[in-house]
Amino acid sequence: MDEKLVPEDLRKAYSAKAILDLEKEFVIPGVTHYYENPLLLVHGEGATLEDSTGRKFIDLFAGICTTITGYTHPKFVATLQWQIERLVYTSSLYATVPYAVLSKRLAEVAPPDLTQSFIVNSGSEANESALFMARKFTNNPYIIACTHAYHGRTALARELSSAGWRTVPEAHPPGVRFQPYGYCYRCPFGKEYPECDVQCARYLREIIRTQTNKAIAAFIVEPIQGVGGIIQPPPEFFQITHEIVKEFGGLYISDEVQTGFGRTGDKWWGIQHTGVIPDIITMAKGFGSGVPIGGFLTHPKYAEKYTTTDSFATFGGNPLSCAAAIAVLDIIQEGNYLQRAMEHGTYLKKLLKALKEEHKIVGEVRGQGMMLGIELVRNQTTKEPATQEMLQVMELCKNEGLLIGKGGIDGNAIRIQPPLELTKEQMDQAYQILDKAFTIVEKNL
Numbered sequence: 001m002d003e004k005l006v007p008e009d010l011r012k013a014y015s016a017k018a019i020l021d022l023e024k025e026f027v028i029p030g031v032t033h034y035y036e037n038p039l040l041l042v043h044g045e046g047a048t049l050e051d052s053t054g055r056k057f058i059d060l061f062a063g064i065c066t067t068i069t070g071y072t073h074p075k076f077v078a079t080l081q082w083q084i085e086r087l088v089y090t091s092s093l094y095a096t097v098p099y100a101v102l103s104k105r106l107a108e109v110a111p112p113d114l115t116q117s118f119i120v121n122s123g124s125e126a127n128e129s130a131l132f133m134a135r136k137f138t139n140n141p142y143i144i145a146c147t148h149a150y151h152g153r154t155a156l157a158r159e160l161s162s163a164g165w166r167t168v169p170e171a172h173p174p175g176v177r178f179q180p181y182g183y184c185y186r187c188p189f190g191k192e193y194p195e196c197d198v199q200c201a202r203y204l205r206e207i208i209r210t211q212t213n214k215a216i217a218a219f220i221v222e223p224i225q226g227v228g229g230i231i232q233p234p235p236e237f238f239q240i241t242h243e244i245v246k247e248f249g250g251l252y253i254s255d256e257v258q259t260g261f262g263r264t265g266d267k268w269w270g271i272q273h274t275g276v277i278p279d280i281i282t283m284a285k286g287f288g289s290g291v292p293i294g295g296f297l298t299h300p301k302y303a304e305k306y307t308t309t310d311s312f313a314t315f316g317g318n319p320l321s322c323a324a325a326i327a328v329l330d331i332i333q334e335g336n337y338l339q340r341a342m343e344h345g346t347y348l349k350k351l352l353k354a355l356k357e358e359h360k361i362v363g364e365v366r367g368q369g370m371m372l373g374i375e376l377v378r379n380q381t382t383k384e385p386a387t388q389e390m391l392q393v394m395e396l397c398k399n400e401g402l403l404i405g406k407g408g409i410d411g412n413a414i415r416i417q418p419p420l421e422l423t424k425e426q427m428d429q430a431y432q433i434l435d436k437a438f439t440i441v442e443k444n445l
C-alpha cells in the first residue's frame with residue numbers, strides 16, 4: 001500500500017493527550033471515555049489491543065460486546081479489502097451480491113422458519129423496525145419490555161430501556177408497558193428460585209390484562225441482559241412468558257444484539273438455550289464484528305407486512321457491511337467458535353466462581369459462554385452495590401493490562417464479553433489481575 005495516499009492526519013503518531021485535547025475542543029462533552037486517563041487505542045490483534053504508547057491489553061469487552069471475531073482477523077481484513085476495491089456502496093434500490101448472499105447465510109443459522117432478513121445499520125434501528133412490523137402485523141400498539149433492559153438510543157428503543165438509562169425529561173412514546181425481568185439475585189418479589197415458581201414471568205398475564213386492551217403487538221426481551229449487568233433468568237422465564245405472549249396474540253422478539261452469533265456458546269442465538277422459538281430475532285454488534293450493521297430475522301408471514309416505504313434506509317444492507325457480516329459467519333463456522341465459546345466460557349466461569357469464594361466484594365457470578373458478569377457488592381447481606389469500588393477495580397485492571405466492561409443500573413457489574421478469539425492463557429492472566437484488584441479494593445470495605 002502506498003502510505004502517502006493515506007491522509008497525513010491518520011499517519012501521524014499522536015499522543016493520548018493531544019487527541020484528548022482535540023476532543024475537548026471539538027467533540028460534544030457527552031462523548032466520554034472509560035478511565036481517569038483514557039486510552040488511545042491504535043491497533044488490535046486477536047483479543048489483544050494496543051495503545052499509542054505500544055502497551056498491550058487483554059480485551060474482555062470487545063469495544064462493547066462487538067468485535068466478536070477479534071481484531072484484524074486475516075479473513076475479515078481480506079474480505080473488506082476485496083469488497084472495498086469493487087463496490088463500497090449502493091442502496092437497496094439495486095441488487096447486490098453481499099445482501100442476497102448474507103440473507104441466505106443467515107437463514108441457514110436462524111431458528112426454524114425465520115428465513116427472512118431485513119438489514120439495517122444498528123441495534124436500535126433493528127429493534128425499531130421489528131417493533132414497527134409487529135405493530136403493523138397485529139394492528140395493536142402495545143409493546144411489553146422488561147425492567148433493566150437496554151434496547152437502544154432511538155426514541156422508542158430508549159422508552160423500552162430501563163429508566164436508569166434516561167437522563168432528561170422527555171415525551172414518552174405511547175403503548176409501552178413493563179414486565180419484571182428474572183433477576184433472581186435481586187428478586188423484585190423477594191422470592192427464591194425455584195420455590196418462587198417463576199412468579200416474575202407469570203406476572204406478565206396480570207400486566208396484559210390490566211394495562212392493555214388484553215392484546216399486545218410484541219414482547220421484547222434479551223436472553224441475557226448485557227447493559228443491565230449480565231442478568232440471566234432461568235429458562236422457564238422465557239417459556240412461561242412465551243406462552244402468555246402467544247395467548248394474547250403478540251409476537252415474541254428476542255433481542256440478540258449482544259447474545260447473538262455464538263456468544264452464549266454452542267448455539268447461534270441465546271434464546272435457543274431456553275427452548276423458545278421466537279417470532280423475530282434482532283441483531284447488531286457482533287453481526288459485523290465492528291463494521292456497523294444491524295437487522296432482524298423473521299417468519300415470511302410477518303415479513304409480508306413490510307412494504308417498500310417501510311424498508312428504505314440509505315445505508316441499510318450496503319455491500320461493505322454485508323460483506324463484513326459474511327466474513328463473520330465464515331470465521332465463526334470455520335473456527336468452531338460456538339463450541340469454543342462454550343468451552344472457554346465454562347473454563348472462565350469456573351475461575352470467576354473461585355474468585356467469589358475468595359472475595360467478599362463478589363456478590364454473584366453469572367452468565368454463560370462468553371457473556372459473563374460479576375456483580376460487586378459492599379456487603380453480602382445487604383447487597384449494597386459497590387459502585388465506587390467498581391471504578392477502582394476498572395482502573396486497577398487497566399493498569400495491569402486488562403480491559404473490562406461496566407454494567408448494571410448501579411454501575412456495579414463487571415461485564416466480560418470478549419472477542420471469541422480470547423485464549424486460555426489470557427483467561428488465566430485475567431483471573432490473576434481480577435484477584436489482585438479485588439484484594440486491594442476490599443481492604444477499604
Ligand SMILES: Cc1ncc(COP(=O)(O)O)c(C=O)c1O
Nearest residue numbers: 122123124150151152257258284
Ligand atoms: C440488547 C441491545 N439491544 C439494542 C442495542 C442498541 O444497539 P445500537 O447501539 O447498535 O443501536 C444494544 C446496545 O448496546 C443492546 O445491548
